[in-house]
Amino acid sequence: MLDVIVDNRSGGKLELVFLVYNEAKRLPDLLAYYGTRFDIVLMDGGSTDGTVSLAREAGATVFLRTGPDFVGENHFVHYVNNVTKSGYCFYMFADEYVEIKDLDYTLAQLKVGSHVVLGKRIDWFYGIRSNSPCSSTPRGMEKGTAIYNPQRLHASLEYDKSSLKEVAVHVHHLHLWSMRQYFGTAGTYAFTEVAQFRESDRPVWRFVRRFIISEFLMLPRKLWRERKAGGGFLLWLCVISCTIPLLGLLAVIEQKFLKSPDEQLKLFAKFYEN
Secondary structure, three states: OEEEEOOOOOOOOOOEEEOOOOOOOHHHHHHHOOOOOOOEEHHHHHHHOOOOHHHHHHHOOOEEEEOOOHHHHHHHHHHHHHHOOOEEEEEEOOOOOHHHHHHHHHHHHHHHHOEEEEOOOOOEEEEHHHOOOOOOOOOOOOOOEEEOOHHHHHOEEEEEEOOOOOEEEOEOOOOOOOOOHHHHHHHHHHHHHHHHHHHHOOOHHHHHHHHHHHHHHHHHHHHHHOOOOOOHHHHHHHHHHHHHHHHHHHHHHHHHHOOOOOOOHHHHHHHHOO
């Protein structure tokens, strides 16, 4: 499930475990900020942009995610129960930022006793006091104090609030929204068409004609023409004719108002300037 590429963990520091794939542009800032204060551990999905080489040069630890299950949270569950060296693990994405003072405070709390750390995006934090022979519970916690819910691995960690104390951590998350990522082929088509319209004459009219008139306003004519096709097909036609204009509008918003990937990288790098 995790094949070691290079292991530079000290065994005595907080392990910052990052899920990564082709993060060469973002990684230098991240590695420079956290430095040698923590053990940086990358769970790589097979990067081809030099992510692993950068991590090696910085003295980080790298594991390759293997097997049919490529969900990062599942790999972290495996890591914290079977692979961790220090017993103190913090899971985050490469596009997230947590201040060092918050990590130092959390580590101090974990060393005192069993805690769960909750954040905007991060809720996977474990402190190990001793190895547990029970494989169904996290190491170092008594049986019944923490239970994984396999249906909601990323969203929640079930635990007994009477036996575990909570620590809150403020997490900055920079997420790149993309039409093409969230809406597949249809999103890609809409994004491409809008991009072409924006470079042509009368882009607003071309957009209205393509996404409003031909899809939405012409819907009654389409329904009449296909009236004998059956209720299921007519319903599908209505859904498609209403969805396409919405995708076109989302593509306009993304291209006109949302920051580009390079702009977002510059914004994220500002977190590390101090």
